[in-house]
Amino acid sequence: MKELLIEVKGIETVYYRVEGRKTPIIFIHGAGADSSKLSWKEVTQRLASQIEHELILVDLPGHGQTGYIDGIEYSQDFYVQFVASFIEALNLKEVILAGISLGAGIALGYCIAHEDRVKQLCLIAPNGLAKKWNYHMLSYHLFVNTPLNLWSYRLMAKSKGLTKQIIKAGLFFDEKNITNDVLNDVFQSVQYKHAGKAFESYQQSEFQGRDGVKTYYTPKLNEIKTPTLFVHGKQDRSVSLKDVKLAHHELKDSQLYIIENARHWPQKEHSMEFCQVFVDFLVE
Template identity: 30%
Template structure:
């Protein structure tokens, strides 16, 4: 009976891209075709460019507060990664770090960007440092915000376990209750009082974008082989000046990962934000931006 009630209350149909555009695209939104996808991105401001890459199940909107501050002195480019936001699924369902890094290069080539600062959060941080390792001549400075790419030595978050579990992951295609989205947000925020209804609604609506639920399952199944020796060698090879911003209360990618990453990188600085979780740029934008601004102006 409980399961039936859950299914009834949590069942949601897919939301069309056109409907989502009405709420989550604006005058700065653009779309560019890459590998058959209509990639949603925004290009705002003037000055030396900075590229912002979001994490799993997020969208370019996670950088809203940083963008408002950055556009005073910089050109800010951010996009919805394949599988997320308005961009939606990759037709070949390849969500490996290699595929994402290649996608980022294709995107930046299409908009003719050759030199820039590069920032990424979580999955976006993993993509960012892999990109910096492969294209060191393009990245002037690297900013990693609670970045993935090293083993966490702890169980995966429940949402990833569910996406990998047969039957449960099939249910996820149709049953995506809003409270479940909120529950996951409470895991990534240190201060739960900052999780507003509008914020939960945005994450929920983006999850319901046509194709995004299946894409999330395909992405969760991807094995990034985090412990491979070649990955560590790639991380060690990065000479780009790097800022690591880490939330001390991050339960998904703990601070210990930030400390280890700082040791592997040869030209890095780690700044710990005591009152932040996994997404400091969204949870504590002012505090995290002050750290970023100091690094960019140094």
């Protein structure tokens, strides 16, 4: 896998590429301290030997190696436009998009705006399907509008034990699957000085108080004709399975695959199972 650099919207952007002769698959990671390799390392290592598609992983602005720039509102619209500009910068005419969490919401937003460019869509625990976030409004107010968000990343950066507990609480279902490699990768990701800052900006742009959240794509799903695969961890505490089932119902040419004993990172905790389902979807 080659590490490459490209300027997108004036931002020096790091991305990774595995050559292939079939339609490029762009993998989009989640929020917080996430990055392309953190979300997709296990998946792309498996896929590189299984399929002939070109594989492209991008570190979104404010994440991983791409870094954080002050003065930008890291909103949903910003990231959708960034991905559009990234695809243009690579001169790609048609793509397959695979996203996890925030990345799935970005992929969905791009597909709604540029459906003619998207051959297939894979959405894992996608953002953008709920009118309101899952917890009490006061909890979000405190998390979004106070330093609590960034403090949590600073604390994780000082303690592997705390990092492991957070992985267990929200990302992995089975503690036995949190290998030293997984723990070290997550712990390394929170060492970046910008860890969590773009997510803080994103949450501030999204949180509308009593009105819920800004991005809500479900009413538009019945307009989408792109073949879509929804994948969800059965025990996901971050994105409601009920919302995903409704999205699957609204998006007519879609499939829903539920991974047992998985939370918010089913593609990482159960990469072999995910890859089998994804490869089957690609060849249909």
